[in-house]
Amino acid sequence: MKPSMTRIFVGVLSVIAGLLAVFNPLSASVAATTLTGWALVIVGALQGYSAWQSSGMRVRLGTGIGAAAALSMGLLLLFGSFAEGSFLRTLLGVLLLISGVAKLWFSRQLRQDPLFLVIIAAGVVSLLLGAAVLTGVPGFLARSLGVVLGLELMANGVALIVLSMRPTPPSRLR
Structure with missing residues (x-):
């Protein structure tokens, strides 16, 4: 499978899983966390495969x-869930920040591209979610973990879909 097809597949899977998580946040917390966890594992593994193929x-x-x-x-x-909630919250917030920084770092290579703003927006969404989780916006994570993770999945998916739509990578990305 070509890297662009892998990115489309992973992006669509990520957006669908994110929508499911966002529109079903009141379902059982364990089910939402498990569904989102598996979706992130699958998306991460496929995105890693795509990176390897680049x-x-x-x-x-x-x-x-x-x-x-x-x-x-x-x-x-x-x-x-092996530790208290504050450890999980801190680690999740840091990982969201890392995801946002990675998207912003990658977007700087696309400054001349019209898709530049979409990648920047996806990175900013991840950074804002990470900051909200780390600062402990009152009840934000406790009430809407599914929404936080769903938004991250959607931001990741949109970025991958947009990147896959590019006809050929610019020479400075090679």
Whole structure:
């Protein structure tokens, strides 16, 4: 499978999983966390595969960092209830920040591209979610973990879909 087709597939999967998480936040917390955790693990693994298949080192590194953050968030959600909630919240917030920084770092390579603003917006969404989780906006994480993770999945998915729509990568990304 070509890297662009992998990105489309992963992006669509991420957006669908994100929508499911956002529109179903009041369902059982365990179910939402498990669904989102598995979605992040799958998206992270497929995004990692896409990074491995990329030809340019900058693309590979940027995509790989985002994949590691998504994979870590998913594993944290699936197996992370081993500590008190503040540890989980802190680690999740840090991983969201890393995901946002990775998107912003990658977007700087696309400054001349019309898709630049979409990638910037996806990075800013991740950064804002990470900041909201870390600052402990009163009850934000406790009441809407599914929404936070759903928005992250959608931001990640939109960024991947937009990147896959590019006809050919610019030479500076190789």
